[in-house]
Amino acid sequence: MKEDRLVKTTCPFCGVGCTLELHLKDDFIYRVTSPFDSVVNHGNLCVKGRFGYDFLYSPNRVTTPLIRKVPQKPGARTQAFDLSEWREVSWDEALDTAADRMVEIYRRDGPRAMAAYSCAKATNEDNYLLQKLIRALFRTNNIDHCTRLCHAASVVALQMAVGSSAMSNTAAEVIQNDVFIVTGSNVSENHPIIALQMKAAVEKYGAKLIVVDPRRIEMVNYAALWLAQKPGTDVPVFAAMAHVILKEGLANREFIASRTENFDAFAESMEKFTPAVAESISGVPQELIIQAARMYGSAKNAAIYWALGIPEHTHGTANALSLINLALLTGNIGRVGTGLNPLRGQNNVQGASDSGAMPWHYPGYQRVDDLAAAEKFEAAWKIEPGGLDRNLGLTTTEIMAAVQPGGVRCLYIMGENPMMSEPNLNHTRHQMEQIEFLVAQDLFINESGAFADVFLPATSWAEKDGTFTNTDRRVQRVLQAIPPRGNSRPDWRILCDLALRIEKRLGRQVSAGWNYQHPAEILEEMSRLVPDYAGIRYERIEKEGLQTPVPDLTHPGTPFLFSERFPRGKGKFHPLDYVPSAEMPDDDFPLILTTGRVLEHWHGGSLTRNSWMDDLYPEALVEINPADAARLKIESGQPVRVTSRRGSIVLRANVTPKAVSGVVFIPFHFREAAANLLTNDAVDPVAKIPEYKVSAVRITPAREEELATPEARQKRGRY
Amino acid sequence: MPEDIHLKINGQAVSAPAGSTILKAASSVGVEIPTICYHDYCTSNGLCRICVVEVSGARTLTPACVAKVNEGMEIQTDSPRVRRARKTILEMLAASVDLSDAPDIQAMLVEYQAQPDRYPDAQTRSPEVIQDNPMYIRDYAKCILCWRCVQVCAEDAQFTYAINFSGRGYRTQIGTFFNRPIPETTCVFCGQCIGVCPTGALKPKKQWLMEQGQTTDEIMRLTRSQRRAKTKKTTQPAPEGGAA
Numbered sequence: 028m029k030e031d032r033l034v035k036t037t038c039p040f041c042g043v044g045c046t047l048e049l050h051l052k053d054d055f056i057y058r059v060t061s062p063f064d065s066v067v068n069h070g071n072l073c074v075k076g077r078f079g080y081d082f083l084y085s086p087n088r089v090t091t092p093l094i095r096k097v098p099q100k101p102g103a104r105t106q107a108f109d110l111s112e113w114r115e116v117s118w119d120e121a122l123d124t125a126a127d128r129m130v131e132i133y134r135r136d137g138p139r140a141m142a143a144y145s146c147a148k149a150t151n152e153d154n155y156l157l158q159k160l161i162r163a164l165f166r167t168n169n170i171d172h173c174t175r176l177c178h179a180a181s182v183v184a185l186q187m188a189v190g191s192s193a194m195s196n197t198a199a200e201v202i203q204n205d206v207f208i209v210t211g212s213n214v215s216e217n218h219p220i221i222a223l224q225m226k227a228a229v230e231k232y233g234a235k236l237i238v239v240d241p242r243r244i245e246m247v248n249y250a251a252l253w254l255a256q257k258p259g260t261d262v263p264v265f266a267a268m269a270h271v272i273l274k275e276g277l278a279n280r281e282f283i284a285s286r287t288e289n290f291d292a293f294a295e296s297m298e299k300f301t302p303a304v305a306e307s308i309s310g311v312p313q314e315l316i317i318q319a320a321r322m323y324g325s326a327k328n329a330a331i332y333w334a335l336g337i338p339e340h341t342h343g344t345a346n347a348l349s350l351i352n353l354a355l356l357t358g359n360i361g362r363v364g365t366g367l368n369p370l371r372g373q374n375n376v377q378g379a380s381d382s383g384a385m386p387w388h389y390p391g392y393q394r395v396d397d398l399a400a401a402e403k404f405e406a407a408w409k410i411e412p413g414g415l416d417r418n419l420g421l422t423t424t425e426i427m428a429a430v431q432p433g434g435v436r437c438l439y440i441m442g443e444n445p446m447m448s449e450p451n452l453n454h455t456r457h458q459m460e461q462i463e464f465l466v467a468q469d470l471f472i473n474e475s476g477a478f479a480d481v482f483l484p485a486t487s488w489a490e491k492d493g494t495f496t497n498t499d500r501r502v503q504r505v506l507q508a509i510p511p512r513g514n515s516r517p518d519w520r521i522l523c524d525l526a527l528r529i530e531k532r533l534g535r536q537v538s539a540g541w542n543y544q545h546p547a548e549i550l551e552e553m554s555r556l557v558p559d560y561a562g563i564r565y566e567r568i569e570k571e572g573l574q575t576p577v578p579d580l581t582h583p584g585t586p587f588l589f590s591e592r593f594p595r596g597k598g599k600f601h602p603l604d605y606v607p608s609a610e611m612p613d614d615d616f617p618l619i620l621t622t623g624r625v626l627e628h629w630h631g632g633s634l635t636r637n638s639w640m641d642d643l644y645p646e647a648l649v650e651i652n653p654a655d656a657a658r659l660k661i662e663s664g665q666p667v668r669v670t671s672r673r674g675s676i677v678l679r680a681n682v683t684p685k686a687v688s689g690v691v692f693i694p695f696h697f698r699e700a701a702a703n704l705l706t707n708d709a710v711d712p713v714a715k716i717p718e719y720k721v722s723a724v725r726i727t728p729a730r731e732e733e734l735a736t737p738e739a740r741q742k743r744g745r746y
Numbered sequence: 747m748p749e750d751i752h753l754k755i756n757g758q759a760v761s762a763p764a765g766s767t768i769l770k771a772a773s774s775v776g777v778e779i780p781t782i783c784y785h786d787y788c789t790s791n792g793l794c795r796i797c798v799v800e801v802s803g804a805r806t807l808t809p810a811c812v813a814k815v816n817e818g819m820e821i822q823t824d825s826p827r828v829r830r831a832r833k834t835i836l837e838m839l840a841a842s843v844d845l846s847d848a849p850d851i852q853a854m855l856v857e858y859q860a861q862p863d864r865y866p867d868a869q870t871r872s873p874e875v876i877q878d879n880p881m882y883i884r885d886y887a888k889c890i891l892c893w894r895c896v897q898v899c900a901e902d903a904q905f906t907y908a909i910n911f912s913g914r915g916y917r918t919q920i921g922t923f924f925n926r927p928i929p930e931t932t933c934v935f936c937g938q939c940i941g942v943c944p945t946g947a948l949k950p951k952k953q954w955l956m957e958q959g960q961t962t963d964e965i966m967r968l969t970r971s972q973r974r975a976k977t978k979k980t981t982q983p984a985p986e987g988g989a990a
Binding site: 028050052053055057058059060061063069070071072073074077078081084085086215219223226230231626627639641642643645739741742743744745 | 786787879880881882901903904905906926929930931932933934935936937938940941949950951952953956957962966967970973
């Protein structure tokens with residue numbers, strides 16, 4: 028079979044940002060390949076990139092604007108998954124209804140009643156527009172997205188210590204590492220293409236890998252050392268490594284003197300973290316901590332890669348700081364093959380953050396409480412002086428908590444699914460029921476969209492133009508491959524049409540500017556306001572993406588950061604203390620639950636559970652160590668009930684040494700057994716990120732009839 | 747910089763960096779040598795022998811994809827002996843494998859005037875299409891055993907080792923350990939194997955269903971249970987020896 032067209036674009040799944048070639052016949056993507064000379068992935072793809080696109084053709088997809096038949100009241104809002112509960116309407120009617128109700132609530136209750144969840148799956152242009160809409164029209168900073176639920180603490184810690192919050196180095200530089208640490212990151216399932224480069228680094232380039240993770244993840248097979256800390260004890264482990272590096276004279280004194288500050292206070296705070304103390308808290312044998320410290324401390328080029336196992340704690344900021352301290356202490360930053368590399372989860376979580384879909388920052392991390400920044404955006408959006416809100420907005424978790432009379436009344440959700448992704452979902456459900464007016468802009472009526480009054484059918488990434496910014500800061504093109512399905516529309520167009528309607532109803536004399544003919548114009552507007560994007564134009568990234576910062580139109584991009592200086596000047600050491608997790612196991616709830624993803628699925632499941640991917644991994648499984656399983660008299664495949672202080676779910680057990688004793692793992696993709704019914708909504712005080720990685724649970728046997736989908740089973744052989 | 751090696755290809759003086767293969771050296775001066783199993787981004791193994799060339803003084807023909815250049819080499823890439831060898835290789839391939847999805851090899855058959863019917867008693871290898879997973883099918887009647895899929899599954903890309911050769915000689919086939927269905931192997935469904943397959947033996951399932959005449963709407967309406975029912979029928983382990 029020969030394709031009608033071949034479209035080169037960027038993968039919509041994870042932060043790696045692989046180049047895809049979509050093979051199309053009759054507007055159907057029947058095959059996906061990748062050019063072997065692609066800079067990010069060298070022709071390699073994972074199951075999601077190769078096969079996971081088919082959600083966009085799913086019969087479950089909604090491609091007509093919808094309004095709920097039964098008007099919804101705050102306090103009694105219900106979920107409507109079935110199309111029979113909705114009325115198909117024209118775009119005009121849907122957008123007019125949304126604009127009318129939003130303006131009505133804004134007029135009555137003011138800016139604090141308005142809030143939006145933006146979308147790390149959407150393009151930079153879409154995110155830029157939604158934050159512009161919320162800020163310029165409703166004069167509030169109540170906009171956030173899932174970065175709050177994933178790397179918020181990494182972002183905050185990196186801002187505190189170095190003044191920039193992205194991966195410092197290019198992912199492919201891993202083959203130039205002598206030693207690298209992977210912690211809190213199941214790379215081979217969540218960033219599979221980076222995992223290939225890591226495996227090659229070990230197997231072909233002689234790098235040594237240190238895995239610090241409370242699960243026996245696949246990368247342990249490639250590791251020189253595996254430090255299996257108890258969940259939530261990252262600070263003692265990494266602080267003890269710093270302790271050893273200091274005691275054994277492995278610190279880089281020259282780097283510390285010339286590039287850092289606050290060393291003395293930091294060094295003093297590391298005194299108490301002897302390897303013996305760390306062992307008593309974390310369970311990691313002190314010999315392993317000492318070996319890891321020597322390995323990392325004496326390497327010529329060493330790097331640290333981490334994902335959500337570090338930030339998703341009530342002390343997530345401290346966790347991330349403990350890693351940053353190590354890099355500053357040994358000077359493993361600012362050169363090729365070194366660095367501090369938070370692996371970003373979503374395809375465009377870096378870009379959504381860069382685009383200002385966050386409550387404390389305008390695009391480009393310019394603070395909303397900074398007068399000069401606010402004036403700059405007032406001028407750009409033609410708003411009267413003092414018009415923009417100078418107060419920090421509410422974060423993702425705070426928005427949901429603030430849904431009450433006198434608080435948030437109107438929520439606009441673009442592509443997010445808080446009813447799967449928020450911690451303590453029973454509480455989230457209660458809050459969603461209290462919303463007065465809810466708009467969902469999505470492909471599917473997911474668990475959150477089912478609560479909406481108005482549903483706006485958006486297009487997928489293959490039906491629109493735009494840009495994504497990947498985990499190593501590369502701004503890459505997304506190309507429209509097929510026309511919008513049915514009556515769906517690209518997000519940027521929906522937002523512009525809605526903004527114009529709102530602006531008219533508000534009687535604003537001067538428009539903030541919504542008449543874009545093409546997403547390229549949106550990115551150009553953003554690049555005038557964000558110095559790191561100043562040199563990015565569509566025509567410059569048609570062939571290959573550019574890595575930010577790109578300060579001008581001839582700049583070639585920045586593969587690694589901080590070669591001369593840190594954005595905040597000197598790198599700042601932070602003294603640390605050990606703070607236990609909010610909820611520790613006890614007699615009633617003796618096991619620690621940690622949550623995450625599996626290779627075959629994506630987050631809340633809106634996409635992959637509407638894909639054939641669901642066949643490969645059709646049900647939630649709780650991973651449990653053979654010793655724990657034997658004690659609880661549980662066999663692999665047996666239904667079990669997992670209960671925390673907040674909720675209870677039934678799912679099958681997967682008895683596997685991948686789980687260490689005392690720690691169980693549940694992926695959060697499955698609505699039938701939603702892991703986030705169990706998780707704790709305690710948050711990090713600085714970054715406001717919830718503690719998804721540690722909650723106390725108990726496991727009891729359950730009956731086959733208690734499973735939501737007992738027939739869904741797929742035997743699998745992969746690790 | 748490696749030292750340059752001087753040699754002659756089809757009478758033309760060529761210099762190439764030490765360590766280059768004959769294939770690369772030839773390509774650098776515009777002499778194209780045909781390849782089948784060779785792939786720019788996979789380890790070369792010289793399996794198919796279509797790239798053989800005649801090196802003066804050598805007893806046998808030399809596979810250009812793996813043989814390195816040597817000082818003073820004199821190479822003929824298109825001599826009668828070379829062409830006869832290629833013709834025979836193509837005839838044997840075409841006599842035993844379904845090459846209908848391999849337009850490049852079909853073009854070579856024409857170019858080398860290959861006559862597959864020279865072997866009237868040849869047995870075509872025609873194992874059934876294996877549909878044991880929702881992502882891709884394996885149609886080993888089209889497999890020329892180029893080894894690329896095995897290599898990308900191993901150290902060339904994935905380090906996953908889900909597939910390898912099984913059987914010997916005529917019965918050689920790519921397979922899984924104990925002929926297990928793909929989902930029960932270490933396979934991570936990255937599809938790198940599909941990306942490098944030169945003959946359409948490995949194909950995304952949706953592409954295959956389209957080629958079977960199903961419309962895209964029909965394909966997308968296939969529910970999980972329907973797909974599973976289909977899968978069940980065809981996942982019986984192949985008999986010992988695979989292909990035959």
